[in-house]
Amino acid sequence: MRTKGNKSAKVSVITMGCSKNTVDSEVILAQLKAGEVEACHQHKDDSDTIIINTCGFIDNAKEESINTILDYAQLRKDGRIEKLLVTGCLSQRYHEELAAEIPEVDAWFGTFDLPKLLKNVGVDYKKELVGERQSTVAKHYAYMKISEGCDRPCAFCAIPIMRGKHVSKPIEELVFEAKNLVRQGVKEIMLIAQDSTYYGIDLYGERRLHELLDRLSDVDGLEWIRIHYAYPSKFPFEILPLINSKPNICKYLDIPVQHISDNVLKSMRRGITKRRSLEVLDRIKAEVPGIALRTTLLIGHPGEYQEDFDELYEFVKNYRFSRLGVFTYSHEEGTAAYGLEDHVSRAEKYERENAIMDLQHDISYELNQQMVGKEYKVMIDRIEGGNYIGRTEFDSPEVDNEVLLPFENQYLRVGDFVNVKIEKAEPYDLIGRPQIKH
Numbered sequence: 001m002r003t004k005g006n007k008s009a010k011v012s013v014i015t016m017g018c019s020k021n022t023v024d025s026e027v028i029l030a031q032l033k034a035g036e037v038e039a040c041h042q043h044k045d046d047s048d049t050i051i052i053n054t055c056g057f058i059d060n061a062k063e064e065s066i067n068t069i070l071d072y073a074q075l076r077k078d079g080r081i082e083k084l085l086v087t088g089c090l091s092q093r094y095h096e097e098l099a100a101e102i103p104e105v106d107a108w109f110g111t112f113d114l115p116k117l118l119k120n121v122g123v124d125y126k127k128e129l130v131g132e133r134q135s136t137v138a139k140h141y142a143y144m145k146i147s148e149g150c151d152r153p154c155a156f157c158a159i160p161i162m163r164g165k166h167v168s169k170p171i172e173e174l175v176f177e178a179k180n181l182v183r184q185g186v187k188e189i190m191l192i193a194q195d196s197t198y199y200g201i202d203l204y205g206e207r208r209l210h211e212l213l214d215r216l217s218d219v220d221g222l223e224w225i226r227i228h229y230a231y232p233s234k235f236p237f238e239i240l241p242l243i244n245s246k247p248n249i250c251k252y253l254d255i256p257v258q259h260i261s262d263n264v265l266k267s268m269r270r271g272i273t274k275r276r277s278l279e280v281l282d283r284i285k286a287e288v289p290g291i292a293l294r295t296t297l298l299i300g301h302p303g304e305y306q307e308d309f310d311e312l313y314e315f316v317k318n319y320r321f322s323r324l325g326v327f328t329y330s331h332e333e334g335t336a337a338y339g340l341e342d343h344v345s346r347a348e349k350y351e352r353e354n355a356i357m358d359l360q361h362d363i364s365y366e367l368n369q370q371m372v373g374k375e376y377k378v379m380i381d382r383i384e385g386g387n388y389i390g391r392t393e394f395d396s397p398e399v400d401n402e403v404l405l406p407f408e409n410q411y412l413r414v415g416d417f418v419n420v421k422i423e424k425a426e427p428y429d430l431i432g433r434p435q436i437k438h
């Protein structure tokens, strides 16, 4: 396909990194479509223009983004694509250095350069399309970014360097976006941000996540609303009665605690102590019985000594999170921790990460046994290997447990809700049988 003037004929958008990047790519695709440029998500051989939406969070993610750029740089050099554009966090952070090293890239854009990026492929940015996006995940669920950037000072984190200060999207705009998504067939939304519990402070002068949740829960057709990226310090407990009372707000909360040792929490500048972290988690569990708590831990941060790790290990063992993920510390220039000694070796980091994940594997297995014999509302996500694959309200897409329903004499569609009796449980999967179709 050949470009006409500077208007690209067909664009492939390649997304790296987190769900926030997924939303940004979906916005790019909607703008390209409105600009009458044929566009698709992920690589298509007949595309003349490639846009790579990169991730610049930690070393592994950066490496993956750079390798992807180099792959396309080769296609550019071979003349198999006419234009190679790079945007997203890695480009925001390192475009000068990268531009010097990879001259095959035609242009580099930052995380706030959407109008310029579109201009480069011959499309004018349309403000009126706010809330419009072209789904790249599933038709029945979507991520909704409620704010951009972050005001927190976490010592290890480069995100504020790439995404700037915290900016909340107005409630009206998000309700409009949710209604749009429901019109497109979406039944479940994941609320995402760098820090979703900070929502509203910049815009309304106070935390308004509860009000946003309340308004979204009134959107007809929205069956599941899920909260991700809650921050434990100054946690807005006013959202808990809503999670309890609104049937379409999932009894699920993603709340990264990162660590539990006071020494490490201090070194991380998390603004919270072990005692306060436990108080927050205990109150959430007490006020929303049966809630599934997902957390994320960061292993190997400067200041984490063996006794700190042992303390974290005991915490995971005793607290028994429903869902848990682990990152290993990455020494990121420009962050406050970069001035500290990165004294935990790569081998020690992976050893500690594996120890926690082995522990969580067993905890998840034990917790899943408690679901056997019970019935749950399950959303069918896909059909694979002779099974319908779905999730309960306690599981977010792509990161949590799945429910496997062997094909039987029941026809189910992707996006359907079905009542399922759990018959068997494995560490990260449940096997069940459909009961009644909703």
Ligand code: SF4
Pocket (backbone or CB within 6 Å): 150, 151, 152, 153, 154, 157, 158, 159, 160, 194, 195, 231
């Ligand atoms: S809350 Fe902390 S870890 Fe999360 S994006 Fe903000 S600075 Fe980074």
